[in-house]
Amino acid sequence: MPDTKPLRRDARDNAARLRAAALEIFLAKGLGAPLEEVARAAGVSIGTLYNRFGTREALIDAVIPDVAGARLKALGADVLARPTVRERLEAFVHGMIELQSRDPALNDAILRRYPDAVALLGICEHSTALGNDLVREAHREGVLSPDFTEDDLQALVWLAGIASREPHAPKGWQQTIERALAAAWT
Known part of the structure; x- marks a missing residue:
């Protein structure tokens, strides 16, 4: 101690x-x-x-919490500035992919590799909540398939985190995530 x-x-x-x-x-x-x-x-x-x-x-x-918090807060502000829920959710996914691809520490944080880093985990939970709120909002507006769940969004973020750091990830993994999200719209 x-x-x-x-x-x-x-x-x-x-x-x-x-x-x-x-x-x-x-x-x-x-x-x-x-x-x-x-x-x-x-x-x-x-x-x-x-x-x-x-x-x-x-x-x-x-x-790490100050840096992660600032980067995730900036992403959240950018996302919430978008006029439609579709644009907000797409900006969230694209922004998370970008952060995970360029920032190994933030990627580890988003993937929750160190769950006992409690302060950092709390910051990441705010981003998870934002994504989940966007999914619920899109469902309420009827623009997102009811089959696409909060868990699906988190799975896309998780897949992006794994693929972005894996040197042998299949080529085109970002396009696969894009197609999965595009298929979810009604």
């Missing part, structure tokens, strides 16, 4: 370097990047990392 007493100056500096290194490495390589690499980049031992943060999830929660 990490210490909770006030830190000495050198310990505060170590923690700050660990947070900076973790942010850089997680954003580049994903949340599963080796913690030894984070410690090395910060110029401290792996023991110092665990002493300060206790677990990978605690380190993730110390550095």
Whole structure:
């Protein structure tokens, strides 16, 4: 368990370097990047990392929620600015694919690879709720097939997350997701 007493100056500096290194490495390589690499980049031992943060999830929660929250909030604002529910839902799917494709850390967060990173999980739940709200709204307006469920939307997002990071994913996976969404409209 990490210490909770006030830190000495050198310990505060170590923690700050660990947070900076973790942010850089997680954003580049994903949340599963080796913690030894984070410690090395910060110029401290792996023991110092665990002493300060206790677990990978605690380190993730110390550095990723602000970045993930800002990116997902921007996506949400863009989505909600669209005039029709169809445009909003399509913008949501396209935006999630774009975020997952270019940001390994956010992709890991969206896929909930580290469910014990509670702060990060909460941020991702807001995006899930937005997507689910859009599906329900499209159903109410009668523009989305009743057969297309919230689970289907989450499956498309999950598939995009897996395929975007997999070097051997079938070519055209994005078009497959597009076709699945297009087929769901009434």
